[in-house]
Amino acid sequence: MAKVLTVNLAHPRPNPDKGLLLTGIDKRPTAEPVEVRAPGPKQGGLGSGLVGDVLGDTDNHGGESQAVYAYAREDLDDWARTLGRDLSNGQFGENLTTSGVDVTGALIGERWQIGDEVVLEVAVPRIPCRTFAGWLAEHQWIKTFTKAAIPGAYLRVQTPGKVRAGDRLTVLDRPEHDVTIGLVFRALTLEPELLPQLLVADALPEETKERARRRTGFQLDD
Template identity: 30%
Template structure:
């Protein structure tokens, strides 16, 4: 388990079909040490705080292992941070890590809260309209961390597993239920009860349960 790249970036305005769009998806690698607070890394920012950032989504992680797939899809080499992630990681795939898993990265202690939910801004970043759907279908979504202990980290900080969540709900499994097994009430309920699950995903899953029971 290791960090390949530490990436940050502030929101910027881009032009899309003649209209202005503010987005924080553009992240660039940095070599310096950064302070990480309960809501974000130093030098980082999000444009739409209703769906990005905040305590449940303070840091976004994306596995380096998926870059080869996207480079083949796009026909070009991609720089770390292309997917808007703060941490480009290796050895921490969605099929292996679980909601609630806790890690120490440098001075910082983080906990996985939910899969990353791809949106239209990623499609515009990659200039690939099908990118969000492809992320869902492949399960190559990445995921979010909440920060339990603030502190400093850099790209060379060691990643150490502190604890595995006892329920063992992987990010890959959560994606499977979210996007493909939408009527699996038992699994939806099990995920919704996870103490570490982000508030937004808990609300979404509880709403789905109500709809299934109606």
């Protein structure tokens, strides 16, 4: 059965990469139910989709299409073996550590029900940043993470409510296209030639679709 193993909230700490700015990368499991709501726009909105969570860099994180970040425990376990170290739930900065669902293979626009109330929509992959690299403290981490192309998924909030550890995760529906989180990540990082393939995914953020349109126009002009 697919489920949420833990719900993880930030323990804010100074961000060494950005002066005195705090970072919320240090996320730890909570035993309490957590309210999930649509946070509004990236600039001027509420930041995270989880009440009680903290985002340090709201210029680049948060907003409707990055409301909730999910990462699979199975993928954390693979990384733990690769890196030769323990990785706790929340260690990648994820809000939801999941089990039994292929997060990288999730389709853009796929909808997940969490527990009895919350419905989330798969929106876009996580792109690694220097804060993430500094937190993991692994040599050339951004390069390693990007090459592996197992990014985890950001999700939009379709129906608000409360989530808690152990909640069942049900895939309600999947769109007919084949644009997965993994494909989008590869297109946005090392394989930009894949960008035109993303345009069939209506649920992609507009900025991502615009990038794909520009690439398509460039190819047609050739």
